[in-house]
Amino acid sequence: MYIIVGLGNPGKKYENTRHNMGFLTIDRMAEEYGISVDKIKFKALVGEGRIAGQRVVLVKPQTYMNLSGQSVQEIMHFYKEDIENLIVIYDDLDITAGKIRVRKKGSAGTHNGMRNIVQMLADDGFPRIRVGIGGEKKGDLIDFVIGGVSKSEMELLREATVQASKAAAAIVEKGIEKAMNEYNIKEKKPKKQKAPEEAPAENPVEEEVKND
Numbered sequence: 001m002y003i004i005v006g007l008g009n010p011g012k013k014y015e016n017t018r019h020n021m022g023f024l025t026i027d028r029m030a031e032e033y034g035i036s037v038d039k040i041k042f043k044a045l046v047g048e049g050r051i052a053g054q055r056v057v058l059v060k061p062q063t064y065m066n067l068s069g070q071s072v073q074e075i076m077h078f079y080k081e082d083i084e085n086l087i088v089i090y091d092d093l094d095i096t097a098g099k100i101r102v103r104k105k106g107s108a109g110t111h112n113g114m115r116n117i118v119q120m121l122a123d124d125g126f127p128r129i130r131v132g133i134g135g136e137k138k139g140d141l142i143d144f145v146i147g148g149v150s151k152s153e154m155e156l157l158r159e160a161t162v163q164a165s166k167a168a169a170a171i172v173e174k175g176i177e178k179a180m181n182e183y184n185i186k187e188k189k190p191k192k193q194k195a196p197e198e199a200p201a202e203n204p205v206e207e208e209v210k211n212d
Contacts, residue, residue, distance in 0.1 A: 002051075002172050003081055004029065005059040007068050007090040007113040009146070016154060019065060019145040021091040021131035021161060022113075026058050028165040042078065043071040052173035068113040069120030076121065084176075086126040087168055090114060091145065095132030098156040100163050102171070102180045103128050127176050129164045133157065 008014065008023030016024075030037045035049030037058050045060040057079070061071035076086060090111055095101055105125040108114035118124045133145070149157065163183065170179035 001055040001057065001079065001081055002085050002087060003057045003059060003075055003079060004087045004168055004172075005061065005068075005072055005075075005089065005117075007065060007088065008060065009065050010060075010062045014146055016149060017146045018133040018149060018157065019091055021133065021157060021164070022089040023060050024158065025089045025129070025131065025161040025164040025168070026060050028161050029168060030058055032165060032169075042074040044075070046075075051169050054172050056172060065113040067116055069116035069118070072117050073120040083121070083123050083126050087129065087171055088114065088117060088126060089129045089131065089164055089168060091133045092130035093134045093141075093145070095130055095134055097132050097134055097153065098160045099132040100160055100167060100183060101130045101132070102167050102176070102183050103130070104176050104180065127171055127179075129167050131157070131160050131164050 004026070006022030006024070006026035008020035009017075014020055026037060029035065029051075030047060033049055033051055033056075035047045035056075035058055037045050037047035037060060039046045040062075042059070043061060043063050045062060047058045049056055049058070057075070059071070059075060061068045063070050072086070072088075076083075090113055092101070092109070092111065094109070104127055106128075107124060108118045114128070167179055167183040170182055174182075
């Protein structure tokens with residue numbers, strides 16, 4: 001069984017903000033696989049279903065972002081699942097907006113929700129999917145992550161949640177290594193154009209010197 005947690009803040013105020021990419025990905029998965037995420041327990045909205053024949057639990061913690069670990073700890077204690085079968089999906093400022101990154105394990109970085117989860121579980125050995133919200137960050141950081149988003153950017157971010165949803169399903173179906181190989185595609189850097197080569201200077205014709 002896999003426990004798939006999407007991080008975010010509850011309430012209409014935060015519904016379509018950059019900080020709610022985890023929630024939006026869970027909503028996408030719920031729609032794709034016909035799973036109702038509407039049961040209130042473990043300080044979260046929870047729904048159970050199947051992906052690729054595997055039992056999954058979709059989770060949206062309702063504790064607000066900075067206390068996400070309280071909910072995740074309760075869920076992991078109840079189901080007694082291996083840490084490798086926990087998948088956490090969240091926004092990441094260090095990744096270009098619209099891109100995703102799958103990792104097998106690692107530190108929480110600067111994300112407060114992830115920090116709280118790692119702290120509460122005393123373990124960082126679980127897969128995670130980071131949804132990029134980086135790019136043109138201006139002004140206060142908090143205002144940026146929970147502030148308004150333009151229509152064009154939201155379309156880009158929603159497309160990223162589609163990819164994050166597919167990546168989570170790939171972990172369930174194929175395992176973390178194959179999912180990383182499939183979704184961690186490096187962006188190709190544009191090739192530098194070579195400066196046009198200068199034509200070699202023509203050798204001056206040497207005049208033949210005749211000896212009289």
